[in-house]
Every structure is written in C-alpha cells, then in structure tokens.
Amino acid sequence: MSRIAVTGIGVVAPGAIGVEAFRELLAAGRSAVGPVDRFDTSGLGAHQAALIRDFKPRDFIAPMKLRRMNTLSRYAVAAAKLALQDCDAAGTPLPDDTGVALGTSFGPVQTSVDYMQEYVEKGAALAPPQLFAESVANAPGSHIAIEHGFRGFNVTVTQRESSALAAAMYAASQLAKGSARAALTGGVEEVNEMIFSVLDRIGALARGEHQEARPFDRCRSGMVIGEGAAALVLDTQTAAKYGYLSGFGIARDTTATISDWGDDHRAAAAAMRAAIEDAELTPGDVDAIYASANSTRKADRLEWRAIEALFGDDAPPVVATKSYFGEYAAGGALQLVAALLAVADQTLHASPGFEAGEDGMRIEVVRARRPAALRHVLVNSLSAGGGIVCAVVSREAA
Amino acid sequence: MRKPDPSTRIAVTGAGIICSIGRNKAEVWQSIRESRAGIGELTRFPGETFPTTIAAEVEPEVEPMLPVAAREAKRLSRTDRLAVIAAAEALRQANDGTATAPLPLERAIVSTGSSTGGLLEGEDYYFRRLVRGRRRAPASRVLQQPTSGPSDAVAQVFRLGGGVISNATACASAGAAIGMAADYLRSRHADVAVAGGSDALCRLTYSGFNVLQAVDPEPCSPFGAERKGITLGEGAAYLILERWDDAIARGATILAELCGYGASCDAHHPTAPAEDGRGAETAMRGALCEGGVGAEAIDYVNAHGTGTMLNDSAETKAIMAAVGSATPVSSSKSYFGHTLGASGAIEAVISVLALQEQLAPPTLRLQKPADDCTLDYIPHTPRPMRMTNVLSNTFGFGGSNVSILFRRAET
Numbered sequence: 001m002s003r004i005a006v007t008g009i010g011v012v013a014p015g016a017i018g019v020e021a022f023r024e025l026l027a028a029g030r031s032a033v034g035p036v037d038r039f040d041t042s043g044l045g046a047h048q049a050a051l052i053r054d055f056k057p058r059d060f061i062a063p064m065k066l067r068r069m070n071t072l073s074r075y076a077v078a079a080a081k082l083a084l085q086d087c088d089a090a091g092t093p094l095p096d097d098t099g100v101a102l103g104t105s106f107g108p109v110q111t112s113v114d115y116m117q118e119y120v121e122k123g124a125a126l127a128p129p130q131l132f133a134e135s136v137a138n139a140p141g142s143h144i145a146i147e148h149g150f151r152g153f154n155v156t157v158t159q160r161e162s163s164a165l166a167a168a169m170y171a172a173s174q175l176a177k178g179s180a181r182a183a184l185t186g187g188v189e190e191v192n193e194m195i196f197s198v199l200d201r202i203g204a205l206a207r208g209e210h211q212e213a214r215p216f217d218r219c220r221s222g223m224v225i226g227e228g229a230a231a232l233v234l235d236t237q238t239a240a241k242y243g244y245l246s247g248f249g250i251a252r253d254t255t256a257t258i259s260d261w262g263d264d265h266r267a268a269a270a271a272m273r274a275a276i277e278d279a280e281l282t283p284g285d286v287d288a289i290y291a292s293a294n295s296t297r298k299a300d301r302l303e304w305r306a307i308e309a310l311f312g313d314d315a316p317p318v319v320a321t322k323s324y325f326g327e328y329a330a331g332g333a334l335q336l337v338a339a340l341l342a343v344a345d346q347t348l349h350a351s352p353g354f355e356a357g358e359d360g361m362r363i364e365v366v367r368a369r370r371p372a373a374l375r376h377v378l379v380n381s382l383s384a385g386g387g388i389v390c391a392v393v394s395r396e397a398a
Numbered sequence: 399m400r401k402p403d404p405s406t407r408i409a410v411t412g413a414g415i416i417c418s419i420g421r422n423k424a425e426v427w428q429s430i431r432e433s434r435a436g437i438g439e440l441t442r443f444p445g446e447t448f449p450t451t452i453a454a455e456v457e458p459e460v461e462p463m464l465p466v467a468a469r470e471a472k473r474l475s476r477t478d479r480l481a482v483i484a485a486a487e488a489l490r491q492a493n494d495g496t497a498t499a500p501l502p503l504e505r506a507i508v509s510t511g512s513s514t515g516g517l518l519e520g521e522d523y524y525f526r527r528l529v530r531g532r533r534r535a536p537a538s539r540v541l542q543q544p545t546s547g548p549s550d551a552v553a554q555v556f557r558l559g560g561g562v563i564s565n566a567t568a569c570a571s572a573g574a575a576i577g578m579a580a581d582y583l584r585s586r587h588a589d590v591a592v593a594g595g596s597d598a599l600c601r602l603t604y605s606g607f608n609v610l611q612a613v614d615p616e617p618c619s620p621f622g623a624e625r626k627g628i629t630l631g632e633g634a635a636y637l638i639l640e641r642w643d644d645a646i647a648r649g650a651t652i653l654a655e656l657c658g659y660g661a662s663c664d665a666h667h668p669t670a671p672a673e674d675g676r677g678a679e680t681a682m683r684g685a686l687c688e689g690g691v692g693a694e695a696i697d698y699v700n701a702h703g704t705g706t707m708l709n710d711s712a713e714t715k716a717i718m719a720a721v722g723s724a725t726p727v728s729s730s731k732s733y734f735g736h737t738l739g740a741s742g743a744i745e746a747v748i749s750v751l752a753l754q755e756q757l758a759p760p761t762l763r764l765q766k767p768a769d770d771c772t773l774d775y776i777p778h779t780p781r782p783m784r785m786t787n788v789l790s791n792t793f794g795f796g797g798s799n800v801s802i803l804f805r806r807a808e809t
Binding site for chain 2: 271274
C-alpha cells in the first residue's frame with residue numbers, strides 16, 4: 001500500500017490564478033460563475049459559465065512558444081509551472097523520468113472547430129498545420145513534458161466529468177508501481193461556444209430562474225460549466241505539502257445510457273467503498289466527502305442516495321464545490337484540489353448555492369465554512385455514461 | 399493505494415479486430431497470410447479534394463455487424479460502432495470454447511484509446527453550422543464526439559460494470575489504454591479488462607496529415623528508401639485481459655500472456671519524434687524490464703513503422719539499442735495503414751495472432767530498404783518462425799511512446 005504525496009499545486013481557475021488565490025476563493029465562499037461574454041448566448045436557455053479572466057499567458061510562457069499553443073495548452077503549461085514553483089520551495093527538482101497524466105473532458109474542441117473553419121474557407125490542403133498539431137488532446141501534456149524535460153510516461157485521459165480523477169488514479173498507480181519517482185497530474189478544460197450550445201440544447205445546463213449552480217439543492221435545474229487547468233505534483237520521496245492520495249475506486253452504473261447518468265446508486269456506493277478499502281480504511285474513517293454534485297437533477301440524487309447507502313445515518317459532512325468553478329473545470333481537477341486544501345487547512349468549505357435538499361435527503365451539505373478535524377476525505381466523480389471514479393485524500397503518510 | 403503487483407500474470411483470453419483487411423480475426427489473418435493489403439482509393443468523403451487520394455478504409459456500412467438494435471445504433475458514432483464490433487468478437491471468444499464460467503462482466507472495465515472519437519460526426523455538424531447557422535444543425539450527432547465515446551458505448555452495449563477509462567494520447571492511445579488496463583488488473587482495481595482502441599477516418603485527420611506533408615501519395619512503404627509518409631486507415635481492436643489464475647480457474651483458453659509494458663515521452667517536439675529514438679528505446683526497455691526478460695529473448699518486434707522518414711529511422715535506432723540488430727521487425731501498417739488512436743490495439747491483436755500462429759507478418763512493398771533502415775524487416779511474405787516473446791510498439795504525437803511485451807501462451 002502506498003500513499004502518494006502531493007507536494008505542489010498550480011491552478012488556473014475561474015476567479016483565481018494560483019493556489020493561494022484559489023484558497024481565498026474557496027474561503028470566501030465566492031462563486032466564479034458569471035454571465036458569458038466570450039460568445040453570443042442569445043437564443044439559448046443558459047447564459048452563465050465559470051470563465052477564466054485576467055489570465056496573462058505571457059506571465060508563464062515565452063512569446064515564441066506561445067504561438068504554438070492553443071488555449072488548453074496555455075492553461076495547462078501555466079498551471080504546471082505554478083505547481084512546480086509551489087513545490088520548488090519545499091523540495092528538490094523533479095527527475096528526468098517524471099511522468100505526466102492529464103485529464104480533459106472535451107479536449108481541444110475549439111481547435112478542431114477553428115481547423116474546420118479554415119478547411120472550409122481555404123480548402124483541405126491549405127488549413128494551417130499548426131492547428132492540426134494542437135488538435136490532439138494530449139498536446140497540453142506534451143508541451144509540459146517539453147517545457148520541463150519530463151521523459152516518463154505521458155498520457156491524456158478523457159472520461160467526461162471524471163477525466164482528471166481518472167488521470168490522477170493512473171499517475172498514482174504508476175508511482176506506486178515504481179515506474180517513476182514523481183509525476184505531474186491534473187486536468188484542463190476550455191469552455192467554448194460549441195460545447196456550451198450543445199449542452200444547452202440537450203437540456204443539461206441550468207436555465208430559467210435559477211441560472212447558478214445549486215448542487216444538491218431542491219431547486220437545482222442543471223449544471224453550469226467551467227474551464228481552466230490544475231496541476232498537482234506527486235512525489236514518492238518527499239513529504240506532502242497538502243496531503244496524500246491514498247486510495248482509488250472505479251465502477252460503472254450499468255443502468256446509464258452512453259450520454260446520461262443512470263439511476264442505480266449501488267455502483268457509486270461500490271466505487272466509494274472500493275476507494276476506501278484501497279486506502280485500507282473503513283467508511284468510519286472518512287471525515288468528509290467532496291462531492292461530484294453538479295446541480296443536475298439525476299446525478300445529484302444518485303450521489304446522495306449512494307452516500308446514504310454506504311454510510312447509513314453516519315454519513316460525514318458533504319461539500320459541493322462545483323458552484324465555485326463549474327462542472328468540467330480543469331477536467332474535474334479543481335474538485336480534487338479543493339479536497340486537498342480542506343485536508344491541508346483542516347477546514348470544510350461552504351457549498352454555495354445549496355439551501356435545502358429535496359425531501360428524503362438526509363446527508364448534511366456544508367453551508368458555511370468551518371474548521372474540522374479531517375484525516376481522510378473522499379472525493380467522488382460520477383460521470384454521464386455511468387463511469388465513476390472515487391479517491392481518498394489523507395492528511396498523514398500512514 | 400494498492401500497487402500493481404508485478405508477479406501477477408495477465409492472460410489474453412479474447413481478441414477482436416476490424417480494419418481494412420478484414421472484419422474479424424479470421425479474415426484479417428487470411429489477408430496477412432496472402433500478403434494482401436487493404437489500401438485503395440479514398441471514398442469516404444465524396445466531393446472533398448485532398449492532396450493525396452488513398453486510404454485503408456473499412457466498408458462504409460458497418461451497422462449490420464452491430465449486436466444492437468437499429469434505434470440504439472443510431473446514437474453511436476462510427477468510431478463507437480467499430481469499437482462495439484471488435485469488442486463483441488473479443489468477448490465472444492473469451493466466453494467460448496473451453497470456458498466453464500462466463501466472464502464476470504460486473505467487474506469488467508473498459509479501457510479504450512481513441513484520438514478522433516466522434517469527430518467524423520462532429521465535422522458534419524460544423525459544416526452544417528458554418529453554412530446554415532446554429533439553430534438548424536442537429537446537436538444529437540455531436541453528443542458522442544468526446545473521445546470517451548467508444549468506452550461508454552462498449553460498456554453500455556455489453557453491460558460492463560467495472561468502470562470506463564479512455565485514453566486520448568494521440569496515436570499512442572490504445573497502447574496506453576492496454577497497459578493501463580493491465581495495471582488495474584494487477585492492482586485488483588478490476589477483475590477483467592476489455593482493452594483496445596478505435597478510430598474512424600475523418601476529414602480533420604485526413605486533411606491534417608496532408609498539410610503536415612506526412613501522407614504518402616502511394617500506399618505507404620515503411621522502412622523503404624522511397625517512403626514518403628503514412629497511409630491513413632481506420633478500425634478497432636480489443637483484447638480481453640484477465641489475471642492468469644482467474645482465467646485458468648474459469649477454464650478459459652489463453653491466447654497469450656501480456657508480460658509488461660513500458661511508457662515514455664520524448665519531451666522533444668509536438669509532432670516529430672526525437673531523431674535518436676531515445677524515448678522509444680526507453681519504452682521498449684521498460685517493457686523488457688517489466689516482463690523480466692533480456693533483449694536476447696525478443697523474437698520479433700511489431701514496429702510502429704508508420705512510413706514517415708523520421709519515425710522509421712528513429713525507431714530502427716531505438717530497436718537496435720533496446721533489442722539488438724538481429725531481431726526480425728515488421729510494420730503491419732503496410733497492410734491496413736495507420737489507424738491512429740486504434741493502432742496500438744490493432745497491432746497488439748496482430749502480435750497475439752502472430753504468436754498463436756507462429757507466423758510473423760511481413761512488411762509489404764519493401765522493395766529497397768532505406769540506408770538508415772538496416773534491420774531484417776521481413777519483406778513481402780509472412781515468415782514462419784519460432785516466437786516466444788514479441789514486442790508491439792506504438793508511438794504518437796507529443797512524443798508519447800508505449801511498447802507492450804506479449805509472450806506465447808504455454809501449451
């Protein structure tokens with residue numbers, strides 16, 4: 001059994017560049033969701049998203065390199081740089097065989113759209129090669145490797161809402177196996193017009209009177225989406241600065257369709273149990289849950305039922321973070337970062353947007369930030385299509 | 399977390415494949431035996447003009463091969479459909495024959511590599527929007543665009559409950575997906591893995607490799623002096639992986655052993671491989687190390703062998719450094735082109751079949767090897783030979799490299 005130390009965190013988040021700014025955003029209970037001004041949402045039902053603002057890529061990336069990178073790559077390279085700066089103060093430089101495992105839910109959709117625009121305008125033979133090079137989902141991970149000379153494993157995982165947690169699971173598994181001493185994991189996402197409009201048209205986004213994300217709330221009407229990047233430095237030979245990744249569980253709800261959540265909460269409960277057992281713990285050791293809850297009717301109900309099924313009446317307090325930065329934000333990695341900050345700061349964050357649960361829901365959703373003794377925090381990710389990944393984040397190395 | 403236990407042996411108990419030279423293992427192997435490539439005129443995109451005009455296509459209508467109702471099939475992208483067809487063959491084999499107990503599907507994970515996902519359908523949507531504007535384009539067809547589509551589709555069709563993982567590491571995707579799945583069996587995060595890859599041809603990749611000037615106007619000629627680049631292909635393949643002892647207990651027929659894999663990154667360039675082949679060498683050495691064998695134990699290397707100037711010379715250097723210069727090497731891409739995100743899975747199935755049949759597939763059209771390609775590339779015709787350990791190489795954009803070691807099943 002191994003616990004993998006998190007020794008540095010870099011964040012390019014809606015409303016917060018850098019882990020300290022993100023910490024403040026969470027402490028203030030401030031949502032970064034706001035009106036979409038990047039593209040025209042007229043004619044759509046939803047008009048809100050958590051977008052990156054005030055990000056200056058030149059602060060992180062040399063101008064010559066910048067031209068070769070799309071938005072996703074810029075977010076990811078900046079987050080990686082911030083993460084390495086964050087741990088430089090605490091540890092030694094990372095070795096050459098450092099691995100990279102990133103998650104992204106949609107990947108470079110905007111680059112594909114831009115490419116096809118040029119293809120239509122100029123012809124199939126004259127579209128820009130630079131756009132094609134950036135149209136692969138692993139371009140951000142590749143840029144990070146080139147930037148820092150990381151020659152270990154380099155993979156990009158896409159599993160909808162669970163992408164970043166699935167990537168972290170792989171990175172942790174490789175370090176446990178001994179493939180590398182250290183790894184950089186995390187996720188990256190970009191909100192663009194195409195994803196937004198398609199999600200809106202299938203009715204997935206919050207609309208009407210309650211446009212904000214309201215995870216677990218009885219008035220929730222759909223998700224609000226977000227973007228950005230987060231990078232976590234994992235190291236097997238240094239003490240943690242934030243906490244340890246101590247267990248993972250994976251399962252799938254076989255009642256789900258290919259693009260929606262199912263209704264059998266047992267699979268989510270099984271994934272949570274598997275993660276807890278992987279960490280050699282029991283449900284009673286879990287002091288809090290950082291929930292997947294994304295404000296959709298179906299997924300949130302599935303999750304609270306799964307929590308109640310596993311923990312009974314002794315469920316620990318539950319924090320829903322997606323009302324801060326949206327679903328898909330940083331490929332799902334910001335939720336993991338929030339849980340690590342909770343463990344590091346011994347603080348439970350508030351769940352903005354939650355006022356009252358639906359009838360029958362017994363779990364406690366934390367409404368106001370409070371100090372708490374947190375040894376182990378469970379992190380859930382339930383994705384459309386039925387995939388579930390859960391992780392346990394621990395304060396101590398053993 | 400539990401670490402992948404290196405002493406846990408992984409059995410391959412099923413394999414499925416669809417590509418331009420066949421719709422299943424039997425058809426594919428027949429083509430391999432007969433040195434019959436599946437490369438012809440590009441027909442998929444009528445009305446579009448590209449600098450090159452050939453491809454390794456699977457037949458246009460694959461719906462009749464799908465084990466699902468038409469209504470359900472409508473929701474699947476072409477990449478999803480190819481995936482479901484290959485996974486169906488693999489699952490059928492794992493449950494057939496000597497097996498006395500079925501695969502425990504409730505603990506089966508799906509791990510798929512794909513670089514395009516539902517991009518083909520996404521392109522239709524882009525085109526309609528560019529011409530007609532947003533409100534008139536049907537959104538339903540792009541819901542399967544994410545590269546996680548094929549894993550979700552396979553999991554849903556076969557009711558698999560162990561979890562879904564998708565790998566979008568460009569052309570190394572399926573190799574990474576298979577390695578990842580083996581690790582999760584070794585760490586007991588799952589009991590069965592349906593691991594593979596799928597990619598359908600689409601305009602963006604066809605055009606993109608052309609604008610990079612990486613496509614050979616003639617059928618590709620890996621390792622050849624006159625090679626000019628890749629031939630684009632499409633297809634899907636899956637392996638069924640189980641822990642060895644579980645497979646024995648179930649009475650399953652073991653096709654081969656997956657002994658290990660290595661993964662690395664060149665950290666050199668977004669699209670070009672490092673010219674010295676160092677990253678590829680590291681991946682192969684990683685596979686040897688995990689499999690606990692020395693370089694001399696490798697009997698055959700199923701190369702990445704794309705047919706580009708850079709890959710084939712760098713890979714040759716890497717093979718010489720990691721395995722030596724006496725080991726026969728070939729590129730099956732000379733049969734079915736470069737199937738991008740699926741290539742690692744398609745060529746893993748070819749490697750398993752080669753071990754079973756004790757027949758190494760050749761490199762077709764290799765009239766004259768390049769001066770810097772000095773290995774034995776098994777030109778023109780398949781070669782019967784004794785093979786115990788085989789390496790399958792898969793490299794991709796971003797400098798990601800994966801090499802998988804398969805061993806002949808003990809008989």
